[in-house]
């Protein structure tokens with residue numbers, strides 16, 4: 001589904017990704033761990049198409065399409081979802097208006113009919129109830145006045161609403177209390193299917209107790225330096241990143 | 247008849263004086279007066295270029311909710327001179343949408359002439375292309391107009407760096423027990439917000455239109471009737487989406 005080969009990218013003039021390769025197939029869950037500043041969020045932003053990041057070498061394809069050649073909204077319509085490490089507050093644009101606009105923009109680009117108001121609200125009610133976000137919050141501006149954990153729950157809610165193929169979740173577990181972590185994890189597990197894939201960026205084993213990954217990668221200094229199964233995360237938890245080849 | 251203004255006059259410094267010359271002398275000001283204790287709502291839409299003068303008289307305890315929407319292709323200037331008597335309240339929302347080469351101005355002079363009057367201004371300018379948007383807002387509080395409360399917020403959104411926004415508040419206060427909160431900011435669209443919207447599937451132009459609409463909506467918060475507010479929001483949204 002996602003094939004990244006020898007990816008090099010700069011933020012401004014500074015090289016951050018330095019030859020990163022990764023293959024994610026449908027049905028798989030991958031976890032990426034790694035020290036602060038290693039380039040995990042940079043990878044997420046490059047894949048989603050954020051301005052200010054320049055790919056200097058390498059390729060990334062998504063379902064065979066050249067991902068790097070697409071506009072950010074085209075990547076979203078193709079089925080890529082980025083859960084932000086730091087979700088943005090947008091005063092004056094309600095969560096509901098935002099989501100409905102996003103959903104319909106994606107549908108239009110895919111040549112599908114727009115969702116009806118009734119169907120949209122039905123879906124909102126189902127998904128928000130699961131994540132414990134009430135209607136009052138959803139009528140507010142996007143993430144405005146949301147606590148850190150509520151913002152992350154809102155990311156999980158949007159994931160449920162938009163139903164992408166690949167969820168790229170950048171520290172969606174950070175800032176969640178114990179119950180919220182379980183709820184969000186359940187959301188991710190419900191999202192899992194043979195046609196979909198998940199890439200979890202995380203610092204904590206806790207999340208991986210709930211969402212069991214097929215692969216765990218260590219990203220250090222702009223590259224994947226080690227790949228293993230779930231036991232790799234346990235080993236890192238015990239030993240830290242020292243001793244991992246950088 | 248008043249003389250043709252020149253660049254030296256502060257109030258005309260950012261005007262398109264060539265256009266002013268062709269429009270001179272101005273028509274007499276349109277009078278909006280609200281009787282003691284009454285409340286009124288007025289929407290002023292300016293689609294045609296020209297000099298539009300408004301004179302607002304608020305009797306004791308009168309309330310006026312005034313919204314001005316300026317969106318013309320040629321030079322347009324809306325000048326409001328308001329007199330507030332004891333305990334009167336003026337809520338003024340201003341929206342100025344500029345594109346092409348348009349020069350547009352909202353000029354207000356709010357006079358608190360007697361004690362206890364309140365005024366609240368929220369003006370939002372959006373300038374694109376090579377347009378110029380100007381807000382000059384003067385507040386004058388007379389010596390015996392104690393307990394006046396004059397709130398002023400003016401913000402400009404510059405969509406392209408070739409466009410110009412001028413914001414100039416001016417306070418002239420002779421009373422000492424007065425509240426005057428004011429803020430003026432000029433900025434661009436928030437890139438992080440734009441990317442967030444894009445990453446969820448909104449094309450850039452649509453993301454920008456949504457953010458701009460939210461920016462402008464502040465100016466309409468004084469309207470009590472939500473259907474009027476929505477109609478005005480829809481009008482500005484239309485302008486924004488045309489450029490998308």
Ligand SMILES: Nc1ncnc2c1ncn2[C@@H]1O[C@H](COP(=O)(O)OP(=O)(O)OP(=O)(O)O)[C@@H](O)[C@H]1O
Nearest residue numbers: 011012014016034035036037038039040041042043
């Ligand atoms: N706009 C920027 N300008 C300059 N340097 C930047 C910019 N954005 C990121 N960087 C740098 O790029 C490096 C990688 O940052 P990135 O956010 O990808 O790290 P990360 O692996 O996600 O870290 P964390 O675990 O703390 O979230 C860091 O050294 C960071 O300071």
Ligand SMILES: [Mg+2]
Nearest residue numbers: 040041042085
């Ligand atoms: Mg990060």
